[in-house]
Amino acid sequence: MGNHLFEYTGNVHIHTGYSDGSKTVAEIARDAALANLDFIIINDHDYMAKSLHVEDEGHYGGLLVLMGLELGGRFHHYLAFGLREMVHGKGAGPQSVIDRVNQKGGFGFLAHPFEQGMSFRENRIAYTWNDLSVTGYTGICIWNFSSRWKERVKTPLHGLFFLLFKSRTLKGPSQQTLRFWDSACEKRRVVAIGGSDAHGGLFRWGPLRFTPLSYRDGFLSINIHLLLDRPLSKDPTYAKKQVYEAMKEGRLHIAHDRLASSREFRFSYVTERGGTLEMGEERTYRPGTVVVETPQKGEIRLLRNGIVVARAMGWGFSHAVRQPGVYRVEVYRRVPIFGHRPWIFSNPIYLR
Numbered sequence: 001m002g003n004h005l006f007e008y009t010g011n012v013h014i015h016t017g018y019s020d021g022s023k024t025v026a027e028i029a030r031d032a033a034l035a036n037l038d039f040i041i042i043n044d045h046d047y048m049a050k051s052l053h054v055e056d057e058g059h060y061g062g063l064l065v066l067m068g069l070e071l072g073g074r075f076h077h078y079l080a081f082g083l084r085e086m087v088h089g090k091g092a093g094p095q096s097v098i099d100r101v102n103q104k105g106g107f108g109f110l111a112h113p114f115e116q117g118m119s120f121r122e123n124r125i126a127y128t129w130n131d132l133s134v135t136g137y138t139g140i141c142i143w144n145f146s147s148r149w150k151e152r153v154k155t156p157l158h159g160l161f162f163l164l165f166k167s168r169t170l171k172g173p174s175q176q177t178l179r180f181w182d183s184a185c186e187k188r189r190v191v192a193i194g195g196s197d198a199h200g201g202l203f204r205w206g207p208l209r210f211t212p213l214s215y216r217d218g219f220l221s222i223n224i225h226l227l228l229d230r231p232l233s234k235d236p237t238y239a240k241k242q243v244y245e246a247m248k249e250g251r252l253h254i255a256h257d258r259l260a261s262s263r264e265f266r267f268s269y270v271t272e273r274g275g276t277l278e279m280g281e282e283r284t285y286r287p288g289t290v291v292v293e294t295p296q297k298g299e300i301r302l303l304r305n306g307i308v309v310a311r312a313m314g315w316g317f318s319h320a321v322r323q324p325g326v327y328r329v330e331v332y333r334r335v336p337i338f339g340h341r342p343w344i345f346s347n348p349i350y351l352r
Helices: 025-034 094-103 145-150 156-164 175-185 215-219 236-249
Strands: 006-014 039-045 058-060 063-071 078-081 107-110 139-144 191-195 203-205 208-210 222-228 252-256 266-271 276-278 288-304 307-321 325-335 339-346 349-351
Touching: 006 063, 006 078, 006 191, 006 215, 025 039, 025 058, 025 063, 025 215, 039 078, 039 236, 058 236, 063 236, 078 094, 094 107, 107 236, 139 145, 139 175, 139 252, 145 215, 191 222, 191 236, 191 252, 222 236, 266 325, 266 349, 288 339
Parallel strands: 006 039, 039 063, 107 139, 139 191
Antiparallel strands: 006 222, 058 063, 063 078, 078 107, 203 208, 222 252, 252 339, 266 276, 266 288, 288 307, 288 325, 325 339, 325 349
């Protein structure tokens, strides 16, 4: 990677009218453009969508739209990207689904593996990932906006409160998810992403009819920020390759952008010999320094193998590293009344 990086913001795990979403691809693209996103990726359910609908891919004005899938039924939901043709998971076990996606030239992420469900109206139905022995997946969706929001709604009063303060009360990735991810990263590179799981669905309760989580809510919440070594191409075919390569390599951070824009967040490792590593990269350990820059003041936490080893308040942070490990960063932004809220989660730099 070069020293000058180009950053692009996108939202993934979006549902359209092809499955259980409420809008068309074009309508959703307009919402995403208004949220100042650079790209979105649709992940409609494989058991509902009739095809992959790659005909809908391309640029909608300045916004790039790509088509993926969400495979899975009652359990083991898998976000698939980079497919050239439709893949169905019905009747297949979780490892078989991962293998099918790989065989078709795609890659994927375990979706909301430890979600808890909403006790109000949904009886805590959760679409968890139960077989944690699977292999061959690219990564994990560690932060799902819809799942984390719903988990807090226990009564109508809870619902009203969390509707009024969507951005300030959203929980970060669960500790169970982070522990699983950190453990997996100690064995191999495992990319983390976040997504909206946007449906734009209508909520019905007695005479009430409203949309608690709009597409706009999703697009202003949990986004991924890709770092590219050259500008995103105007050619949709090449732009698609750029987006997917960055995702596969983990050259991205995840952020709750409604708290504050996380554009210009940077996390790198500079060795004493002058080499620089970016998020997602893996090298043999050599002494060096972690360097973090944030676009707004926050509490910056540096973690090694899932354990906090240093923290600081401010716009930047540097820390000398004297032992190998998997290093990643979390940033928390102070919000009046609500305290420090989870804001940015980096992908790791692997020093083996």
